[in-house]
Amino acid sequence: MEMSLESLSKEELIALINKEKQSYGEERIAELEEENAYLKSQLEMYKRMQFGQKRERFEGDPAQIALPFEAAVEQIAVQEEILKEKIGYVRKRPNHKGRAALPSHLPVEEIEIYPQGDLSEMVCIGKEVTEELDYEPARFLIKRYIRYKYAAKNGEGVKIGQLPERVIDRGIPSTGLLASILTDKYQDHLPLYRQKQRFAREDIRIASSTLEGWTKEALIKLEPLYEQLVFDMKSKGYWQVDESPIKVLESDKKGACHQGYYWVYHSPLDGMVLFDYQPTRGSAGAKTMLESFKGYLQTDGYAVYEKHGRRKDVVHLACWAHARREFERALENDKARAQIALSMIQKLYAVERKAKEQMLDADAIKELRLNESLPIINELGKWIFEQIKSTLPKSQIGKAMQYSYARWDALSAYLYDGNLLIDNNQIENAIRPLAIGRKNYLFAGSHDAAQRAAIIYSFFAICKKHNVNPYNWLKNTLQNIATINHKDIADLFPQNFSKGQ
Structure with missing residues (x-):
């Protein structure tokens, strides 16, 4: 029979609540103790990982099953069939509309391939030519200059062949090698220590200080x-x-x-x-x-x-690209007004594209800008002048407007000459x-x-x-x-x- 709370006296109700509180408190304490024990174990594990010996981190459980290092025979057979099918597929010529033309200035190595078997009773009726673009890694070689000496028969002088000019006197690098080192470093961004590793792969041992010295002398x-x-x-x-x-x-x-x-x-x-x-x-x-x-x-x-x-x-001259970036940053702050400014700046760049597409000379570019860009600039300037009055200066849209407003003459100065560019x-x-x-x-x-x-x-x-x-x-x-x-x-x-x- 269920007990109704309405039938309990005030004292019985208080006793029941206290009993429930005690029961809840004991359950909660048990939960907290369990959570605390778990967190302690986690903390000990992290301490071992950070401060323990290396072997302690990676020693496994003796009861742990060993990892397999070889695939089962059945799996190997299945994999071989898959590979056979894929290799057969990649051998087939893929369908495509065409291929890029090979550069005409490259040297050509011709490789002649004849049919196998006896051809003595057969007549050649033509040939098919297939070309591919190949590459060989950079080749190191030694240039050995042998200068012959000649003495006059009358004993009045000796002549010797003249050495070509060398970048580093008595040094071993040629101009080609020095040019390669500098191009790799400053054009292709390959530091000298990586170039040293590349030399080492070819069994050419060059000290870092030597490479640095060569680079310095070439630049001088x-x-x-x-x-x-x-x-x-x-x-x-x-x-x-x-x-x-x-x-x-x-x-x-x-x-x-x-x-x-x-x-x-x-x-x-x-x-x-x-x-x-x-x-x-x-x-x-x-x-x-x-x-x-x-x-x-x-x-x-x-x-x-x-x-x-x-x-x-x-x-x-200021840079319209920088002005545009300021308004792009303001898109999250005030999208509506930022888009108005960006659309007008976009029109300015459309005029520049038009001049480029028509390959206009400087005078024609100036005339085009005065006819089409100047009205856009005037419209944008008037809009900024009006809007900046009701804009918080520290907001991003306020900063964008202030950036352009403070440099308005410099932003407009590219209109002076068709040779000038709209941005930096x-x-x-x-x-x-x-x-x-x-x-x-x-x-x-x-x-x-x-x-x-x-x-x-x-x-x-x-x-x-x-x-x-x-x-x-x-x-x-x-x-x-x-x-x-x-x-x-x-x-x-x-x-x-x-x-x-």
Whole structure:
């Protein structure tokens, strides 16, 4: 018979509640004790894993069943049938519409294949030709120069064959090997220690210090050409400028790397690129190049550039790509207004695509921009001016509007000349290989080493701009830089390199 709570007296009800509490408390205590024991066992296990002996972590239970190391006979047979079927499938020519044409400039190795068996009673009625693209790993060889000596019969002199110019006097690396080492490191981002491993696979033992010395000497040979590049760059009237960090081991603080910077200068009109290493990102870092610059200067919103952009002989151009990024960041903050700004900026880029597709010259580009881009810029400017009044300055949409509003003249300045670009993207593309290389070799050994690296980064960036093979250019330059007339040194610039050399 069930007991009704309504029939209990107040004292009986209180007694029943206390009994239930006690019962619940005992169950809860048991649960907590069980949980505590489990957590203690887990803690002991983690302690053993972290602080115990290595063998203790991996000793197994003696009762544990041994892992199988060989498949059963039946499984092996099934696997063989599967492999047989798959191999037969991959041998069949896959159906496809066609294949890419093979390069015509490569050497061809012909391999003639005749039918098996007796062919004496048969007549050849034709042949089928199949081609494939092959590859052989880089080949090392020794060049042995044997110079013959001749003495005059009358005993009045001796002649000997002249050695070709060598990059490292009395050193063993050829220009080809040095060009390969520098191209692998600074173009393909392969650090010297990995190149050393590759040499070792060919049973060629070269010390790390030797590789570093070869690299240094080869870069020093390029210094006169780099100085000419600096001189020529200073005469250009349109620069794009950006900077990128590089860690340097040489530091005033013990145990710490110094944060240096590559200041990168790009001349869009002729595809010249200059990397200049400086220990600082402050105004002193750009002083060497920018203090004497006159013309159009295109940059992001960094304060150092703003300072130089205010000089009377400089027209400062801002970058629409940076302005666009600010509004893209504001999409989560204020999607409606961010999209309005982005749609108008997109129209500006549509005008640029139109000019490119029609292959217009500079005058025609300027005319197109004044007719189509200027009205868009005016509309966007009026919209920002009105909207910024009712926008929180610290919100992302407020920051985006403020970024463009503060640089409106500089953002509009690309309308002055059809040769000017709408953004700074080309110089960011020139810096990208540096960022990739930084992830591989991490730092430069010294400030001098960082500046020597700036030399080769400059010329490899120019090679890329002018579609020049960097290895071929570097090999040719190392062979000729010591003997070329100083008046003709600019002939060694990558843009002047002939593919036939």
